[in-house]
Amino acid sequence: MVSIWFFIGISLAVNGALILAAGLYQLVNPPENPGIVLYNLHANVWWGAVLLVFGLIYCFRFKPGRQS
């Protein structure tokens, strides 16, 4: 059976990739009015990257067929 942790990995990786992509898009095309506080920290870039890395680690570590 596919491990629950693999599904967690997929969720984190896909969400991380989407958030990172949105953040990078904003970096390249800065909005006139970001509408949030601390926009200069670009949280969606680094938080998206963190989620993506964790997600990929989970996906690899618990991919189907790897576990006993």
Added chain:
Amino acid sequence: MTMAMLVAPRLVHLSAVDVIIIAFYFALVLGIGFYLRGRANTGEDFFMAGREMTAWVAGLSFLSANLGALELMGWAGSAYQYGILATHWYWIGAIPAMLFLALVMMPFYYISKTHSVPGYLKLRFGEPARALSAVSFAFMTVLMSGVNMFAMAKVMQIVLGWDINFSIWVSSLTVAIYVTLGGLRSAIFNEVLQFFLIWAGALLIPILGLYEAGGWSNLKLQITERASAQYVHLWSGLGSFTGNPMGIHWTGIVFGLASIISMGYWTTDFLVVQRILAAKDIRSAELAPIIGAGFKMLVPVIVILPGLLGLAVLPEKLVPESVAAVTGAHSYNDVLPLMLARYCGPGLLGLGITALIAGFMSGMAGNVSAFTTVWTYDIYRPFFNSEGSDHHYVNVGRWTTVIGVLISVGTAYLVMQFASIMDYVQALFSFFIAPLFGTVVLGMLWKRATGPAGFWGLLCGTLSSVSMWLWVKVDPSALRYVALSPHAKGLAQDMYQALWSFIVCVTVTVGVSLATKPMPDSALTGLVYGLTKVPAVGDVPLYQKPLFWAAVVTVVFIALNIIFW
């Protein structure tokens, strides 16, 4: 279902990437349900997830079943309103009870191989106690599910402008599909997924909030200036009812919340206990609540801290719901979405909203799967059809899941018409918790407790709780007697009402036990302390023993209470 449904004014606006993240969540949970449909063919699979969950999965699921969206938003609002005092519901109001469940009660639940808490009462006290407990639990669980469904739909309307009907039907149909297909295993998988989504979606708020506030020390200074110094102390203001923003005394917290309410909830509410019963062995069953306790201590970081940060950094002053309804200002309960909107741009906002939706849906799945098990095993099988095959009961379970969801939807629409029903249902649920704890704990620890005593203790405890609630409802000044002070507020009533109903339950149980014939030891083997050989957790290293980790959690728990005294 189109974007045209976004009709009302809203707190936040979603971008395309936010909508994709939310849609991906729905696709994933449905995908998990379809994937698991072939693994829910027997009763053990459908109702007990095959009893093969690891300690981590059972522990995170145990915690997630309680980590609903309304819980997150409600307690963040309470932190804004009452300060750090709200943390008591996460620390002393949870940790001791979780450890007690792990080390004292779980062995009896697990060894008896019961399917449910009412099932344990059947084994220990007989059919009447089970029937009383099962009917009240099943009835209240679906009603609570409906109340939460309406409340969440209302939140989605306020935060996102979503139509209430859209929220109710999309979420309930999704839950109905994945629980019907995969049973408890599907519910547990999605609860663990929700746990990660909540942390991924909510952890940025305290990180960025503390950055903006200039660290914890500066945050405390700002809160002291804008509210009072007592907003950042856990215990120092609890010497009197008037010395703290909550209007509560330490005896209410220690003897009402920690000793009775949390013990009742975390050790006898089948919604959470069911997750532990699905553990693969006794060591996992004992470790699971300890893992849950470890993470429970961290939850204030994403719930209480955002509320406190809201006090310091939000330019506007939030108001009670009643004032917000009249003035249109934001209420205390809006603090979490407001903080989300303050810091989270495209993508992050979608993840935060997904975390709220996931919290709601997994809470509903928890209610529905617990209802399904209790209805099938503790009501349908003993009272309607005791001769059915295993396959028959699985089918009953699937149909019960659908019917349970539909009753919940019906309750949600009922609440929409008659808002006061919500208060009554929430009050009703609290009536059963404290006496049930008295009955179960006496059953496990005192072999002299007899069958009739279990039933009458539970009944009298419940009736006393109802009576006290009605007394205060009819004559609000009666609160001075129930909660021991004219200065006591609503929360204090809950604490003391639980304490008195527990005492009534225990007193009646002891009295009737002593007046009735003792049960033979042979009937109590495997059910009661002293007559049960608890299997060892095995020859494992110290760091794998439940007792070791319970000690670690206890030390951290004490340290946290001292640090934030």
